[in-house]
Amino acid sequence: MLKIATIGTNFIVDAFLSAVAANEGIECCAMYTRKREHARPLADKFHVPAIYTDLDEMLSEPSIDIVYIASPNSLHYVYAKQILNKGKHVICEKPFTSNKAQCAELFALAREKKRFLFEAIKTVHTANFNKIRELLPKLGDIKLVQSNFSQYSSRYDAYVNGEEPNIFNPAFSGGAIADIGIYCLHFIVALFGLPLEGRYEPNLGPNGIDTSGSGILKYPDFVASFSCAKDSTSECITQIQGTKGAISVHSQPSNCAQFTYHDRLNKTSEDLSLPVHEATLYEEVRDFVRIIQEDDVAEYERLRAETCQVMEVFEQLRKGAGIRYGDDC
Structure with a gap:
């Protein structure tokens, strides 16, 4: 049984945990939030046993296999890097990162750590x-x-x-x-x-x-x-x-x-x-669980390549339109 922890408490975490509950082979064991009361309703709804307000403490828990990131977009890179360095798999909400340099760095780190790193983009899994x-x-x-x-x-x-x-x-x-x-x-x-x-x-x-x-x-x-x-x-x-x-x-x-x-x-x-499926994120969670359990490197690489291509186009389009982010190079 894969053990997953979450970062964030917004509506998409509710949808993600519904998909986790609908799938076999995975269960949520922990949530991270800056304020405990923000996570309590979701923890109660999905019977999540632990809420952490210290991310490093949660990531030090050896039973956690995967962490799902649903933070503000600019924090995706920071959290994913921290999680990978703790030796855990990552599922990161879209948009994967703010730019293609961050994307490339994270996938290189995942390869180094021998961990799977996924973008939670439900479209391509339906x-x-x-x-x-x-x-x-x-x-x-x-x-x-x-x-x-x-x-x-x-x-x-x-x-x-x-x-x-x-x-x-x-x-x-x-x-x-x-x-x-x-x-x-x-x-x-x-x-x-x-x-x-x-x-x-x-x-x-x-x-x-x-x-x-x-x-x-x-x-x-x-x-x-x-x-x-x-x-x-x-x-x-x-x-x-x-x-x-x-x-x-x-x-x-x-x-x-x-x-x-x-x-x-x-x-x-x-x-x-x-x-x-009534759980709108069911297919993406199902696919991630299968890839990890079966060590399906070929399918993982296909998804990785798609994410890298989309991030390249995304950055080209927004920068060409004069849209700059705080963590742009």
Whole structure:
């Protein structure tokens, strides 16, 4: 049984612990938080026996195999490095790091320590995403890819009123492309690899952070575009268009909850969606557990390469748009 500990107490930790509870071969044994009372509701809900307010003390516990990081984005690198140096596996929330240099350093350290290091990006672990990957050859020559993830943030009003929540703070590596645009990037890059070039045109707030924006990624034979917004809401839809057909994803690209395959030649449309687990992070936790238990280095390397590619594109796009983070080189 793998023992996992968590860092953070926000809503995504609740979702992650629900996925842990739904999987076999893993259980949560500890939580780290700066204030014990912040973790108590989750600890009670998921029967987590230990809460730590000293991270080094928690990481010194030999029974812990893995640590899940759900801290503000700018702390991902710091915590992951500390955890790896303690000889434990790491699952780190998206965006993996603030820049590609941090990403490369962490994966090199993981290799040195002989530990697994994962980005918690649920998109590429979902059954529907992998079914879409299988269907791509049926679309013929790809011509256009479009992805939209727009969701009005519960913290946007506070930002407009002069506050600076972490998610809208450059010092914490916040912004729309980091928070939700990253799902669009993973969807596109995981299917098609690195683009030849790209650019991002953001709507910037008073502190220089992007509250929304659209990007273009140029590939040798087609163009991909994405839009992400935390200052407005729309239908979230992703489309892949080819000469023989198309695929329409009728959900956030993070979930890939439902999609339709359109056959242009036969003039038919068919919902080919596979069932979605009620624990939205179930598949990613299942995959991480299996990779560790089976020492599946090949699959680990595939996921590592995807994360590195996305971080390269992510940094290129945001820096090209003039978005700077506190820990940029």
